[in-house]
């Protein structure tokens with residue numbers, strides 16, 4: 001089991017499928033300040049249910065990278081959007097989802113798909 005990775009923004013645990021540092025490492029092969037030991041950031045925003053049932057954004061994620069994923073808002077004009085990165089980032093994101101799925105299968109070999 002890999003060491004637990006913590007979001008530098010919200011200090012919550014970061015699962016592999018939402019790990020901005022790991023994704024950027026796969027795309028750029030460069031730490032970019034995120035893939036540094038256990039320190040990383042959530043990729044997509046983390047939304048939790050507050051006490052009154054309302055949704056609360058616990059972490060804004062890493063919109064600079066998340067904007068390249070399908071269905072995510074482009075955060076322009078704050079963040080430049082490079083078209084040539086879109087395929088590379090989406091492929092890397094899919095790899096993270098595949099890794100996460102393998103981890104689930106490995107931990108719960110008898111689990112059934114819903």
Ligand SMILES: [Zn+2]
Pocket residue numbers: 007008009010011012041042046058059060061
């Ligand atoms: Zn976070």
